[in-house]
Amino acid sequence: MSITTTTTSMPFWKEYPERDSEWVRQYPTKHVPVNEEEVFARKPMGVYVHIPFCNRLCFSCPYIKHQTDRDLTRTYLDALKTEITNYAGRPYIQDHVITLGYIGGGTPTALTAPQLDDLLGHLFGSLNVEEGADFSIETTPVDITERKATVLLERGIRRISLGVQTFVPEELKNIGRPNDPEMLKESIRLLRRCGFENINIDLMHGINGQTMESWEHSLDVAIDLGVTCISFYTYMEFAQVSTKRRKLPPVPEKAVVDDMFLFAAEKLSKSGFLGYYGDCFAKPGYQPKYGETSWSEDIPIIPLGPTATGHLRDHWYFNEPDIGRYIQTVTEGRLPISMGKHITKPEAIRRSMVLGVKAGRVNRDRFRRIHGVDFMEMFRAEIDDLTEKGLITADEDGIEVTGPKGWYYLDNISKAFYSPEYRRYPQHLGADISNFISRQPIPLQITSRPRSEETGCDH
Amino acid sequence: MTTDTRLLNLTDRVPQPSPHDDIDKVRFYDLGMRRSALMAYKRPSDRILANVRDGMTDLVEVGFNTGLLSLHVAGKLPDLAVSGVEENQNLVDVAEDNLTLAVWANTAGDVEFEMAKLHRLPFPDDSADIVFSFSSLHRWRRPVETLRECARICKPDGVVIIEDMNRHAEEGHITFILQFVKEGGDEFMRSLQAAYTREEAAELLREAGLTDWQAVEEDLGLVISSRPLEPVST
Numbered sequence: 201m202s203i204t205t206t207t208t209s210m211p212f213w214k215e216y217p218e219r220d221s222e223w224v225r226q227y228p229t230k231h232v233p234v235n236e237e238e239v240f241a242r243k244p245m246g247v248y249v250h251i252p253f254c255n256r257l258c259f260s261c262p263y264i265k266h267q268t269d270r271d272l273t274r275t276y277l278d279a280l281k282t283e284i285t286n287y288a289g290r291p292y293i294q295d296h297v298i299t300l301g302y303i304g305g306g307t308p309t310a311l312t313a314p315q316l317d318d319l320l321g322h323l324f325g326s327l328n329v330e331e332g333a334d335f336s337i338e339t340t341p342v343d344i345t346e347r348k349a350t351v352l353l354e355r356g357i358r359r360i361s362l363g364v365q366t367f368v369p370e371e372l373k374n375i376g377r378p379n380d381p382e383m384l385k386e387s388i389r390l391l392r393r394c395g396f397e398n399i400n401i402d403l404m405h406g407i408n409g410q411t412m413e414s415w416e417h418s419l420d421v422a423i424d425l426g427v428t429c430i431s432f433y434t435y436m437e438f439a440q441v442s443t444k445r446r447k448l449p450p451v452p453e454k455a456v457v458d459d460m461f462l463f464a465a466e467k468l469s470k471s472g473f474l475g476y477y478g479d480c481f482a483k484p485g486y487q488p489k490y491g492e493t494s495w496s497e498d499i500p501i502i503p504l505g506p507t508a509t510g511h512l513r514d515h516w517y518f519n520e521p522d523i524g525r526y527i528q529t530v531t532e533g534r535l536p537i538s539m540g541k542h543i544t545k546p547e548a549i550r551r552s553m554v555l556g557v558k559a560g561r562v563n564r565d566r567f568r569r570i571h572g573v574d575f576m577e578m579f580r581a582e583i584d585d586l587t588e589k590g591l592i593t594a595d596e597d598g599i600e601v602t603g604p605k606g607w608y609y610l611d612n613i614s615k616a617f618y619s620p621e622y623r624r625y626p627q628h629l630g631a632d633i634s635n636f637i638s639r640q641p642i643p644l645q646i647t648s649r650p651r652s653e654e655t656g657c658d659h
Numbered sequence: 660m661t662t663d664t665r666l667l668n669l670t671d672r673v674p675q676p677s678p679h680d681d682i683d684k685v686r687f688y689d690l691g692m693r694r695s696a697l698m699a700y701k702r703p704s705d706r707i708l709a710n711v712r713d714g715m716t717d718l719v720e721v722g723f724n725t726g727l728l729s730l731h732v733a734g735k736l737p738d739l740a741v742s743g744v745e746e747n748q749n750l751v752d753v754a755e756d757n758l759t760l761a762v763w764a765n766t767a768g769d770v771e772f773e774m775a776k777l778h779r780l781p782f783p784d785d786s787a788d789i790v791f792s793f794s795s796l797h798r799w800r801r802p803v804e805t806l807r808e809c810a811r812i813c814k815p816d817g818v819v820i821i822e823d824m825n826r827h828a829e830e831g832h833i834t835f836i837l838q839f840v841k842e843g844g845d846e847f848m849r850s851l852q853a854a855y856t857r858e859e860a861a862e863l864l865r866e867a868g869l870t871d872w873q874a875v876e877e878d879l880g881l882v883i884s885s886r887p888l889e890p891v892s893t
Contacts, residue, residue, distance in 0.1 A: 625666070631844050
């Protein structure tokens with residue numbers, strides 16, 4: 201064996217077997233100027249608040265929600281405030297500053313204006329929320345009022361998202377919504393009058409009776425209203441359990457629904473919107489930081505409320521889904537953490553890829569700065585495969601999802617970066633399976649399904 | 660092929676001890692099925708309807724739970740008689756309630772439910788055109804004898820179709836379904852723990868001497884049939 205020494209001229213650096221004279225006690229070296237502000241800087245953090253109440257429950261919504269009930273809402277809000285207080289008292293949380301947040305549900309504005317005022321006052325007063333933090337809230341044209349809008353703005357909410365779904369009266373009726381498009385438009389004007397600059401509209405494609413022409417009409421109205429963000433989601437038709445729903449016109453064929461996606465993506469791009477998450481579009485500068493930054497930059501998120509999902513201290517987790525058990529756990533002084541997963545370093549890198557791709561692009565330098573690795577090399581095979589399929593483009597700066605084809609397949613692209621262990625496992629919607637988790641790891645052979653000629657009983 | 664670890668405790672079969680022993684729990688289960696799991700009935704219903712031929716007169720459901728599938732199928736086939744048997748009094752009571760409501764709502768169909776031992780079906784030999792069962796096999800006390808009974812009452816040119824869950828279905832599929840059954844998750848998982856694998860179903864068929872029958876895995880389910888079946892769309 202030969203030892204090569206390249207630093208013979210440095211008196212403090214000797215290669216073994218020669219004994220070094222410097223007594224090592226610090227690392228890293230290569231020092232640069234540092235000041236007090238940098239040493240004590242608080243790291244960014246986000247918060248997600250789940251309000252599980254709606255004044256009107258929609259049959260196509262899979263999220264945990266309850267009909268608004270005065271007593272339950274009051275008890276729930278007390279528990280939620282206690283949960284906020286519990287988090288706020290923890291040193292780890294105090295070392296961070298909240299720079300972004302999202303209040304979803306349910307319908308957060310199913311709460312009354314005084315309840316919203318009280319909750320937001322407690323949230324912003326208990327946690328270290330940065331001045332001008334990027335906070336979004338969800339609402340509906342029916343639930344929003346001038347009084348509530350004013351409270352939200354005064355408390356620091358900057359972006360508001362309205363579930364409009366469609367501007368066609370018949371389609372509104374078919375999904376069980378109040379069917380006056382003028383009322384929907386008026387809610388946008390109201391928000392603008394109150395001072396909201398960043399307004400998002402949620403639309404749906406694939407709903408009963410919808411045609412390509414009516415879909416274009418809804419998009420045109422949304423664009424003409426001058427909102428800053430437009431998102432569109434595919435309607436999920438669940439079991440038609442009511443006799444009324446059986447009489448509805450059918451949902452469009454899947455091929456038509458797919459065409460609607462591509463049509464909307466192209467139309468919104470041509471109208472000056474930039475795409476993110478595949479089906480969300482924002483005018484330049486109006487994309488919410490929640491999601492984009494928190495996912496791709498690995499910013500921790502505090503989850504508040506039942507089924508809220510968070511990402512703290514190397515764990516991804518979600519809260520107790522049952523509202524009764526949630527209230528009880530919080531009242532007992534514990535955090536209502538239910539199920540989740542420890543995120544190892546290799547998985548943290550994959551997580552940044554999986555979620556970073558959702559924003560449409562992953563920057564090589566930024567990724568290297570955060571994780572210390574070159575994802576272009578690490579995931580060379582996956583990137584080459586996706587490039588060959590025309591779903592992404594790659595250059596020295598990183599990767600970019602090609603629109604609109606890649607946006608349509610954004611979730612497929614994202615899943616290409618899952619580690620083998622997590623492939624073909626779904627994300628959660630609030631099911632607690634802790635009672636049924638295998639106690640001992642048992643080797644599992646994952647095999648392909650038997651071919652049809654092999655599936656019979658072999659005798 | 661990948662080696663991995665299983666997430667869920669489903670390696671060994673755990674028979675359900677006295678399921679449906681409380682009428683309120685049965686009503687809760689029934690309500691859950693009516694509200695959110697109707698989609699689960701779509702494929703079994705389509706499969707039964709796909710096997711109906713001209714000249715058929717009688718269908719039998721073995722282990723009808725709360726009668727929803729029989730009522731649904733009978734509504735689609737008003738000219739055929741559908742008879743169901745179940746051996747749990749609470750299930751029979753709730754099914755009777757459902758039947759009363761169906762009659763009150765003027766639903767088409769000729770349905771009859773009765774209580775009987777599943778291993779001693781109260782029907783003559785070669786009397787049913789289609790013998791079907793859905794989500795019941797995992798509760799059968801004497802599965803081998805019940806399979807023989809299904810074969811006995813089925814006409815020579817008829818068909819037996821038995822569907823249940825597959826305990827060794829892909830875990831991703833199971834956890835996906837769990838997201839939607841919500842508060843019925845415990846019930847779903849206990850049923851799944853009591854369900855058979857394809858290999859175990861094949862063993863039951865061997866013991867019953869039904870060596871020319873089929874046992875096929877299908878997504879979350881297991882389909883046992885007296886002859887090969889055409890695939891139905893999901």
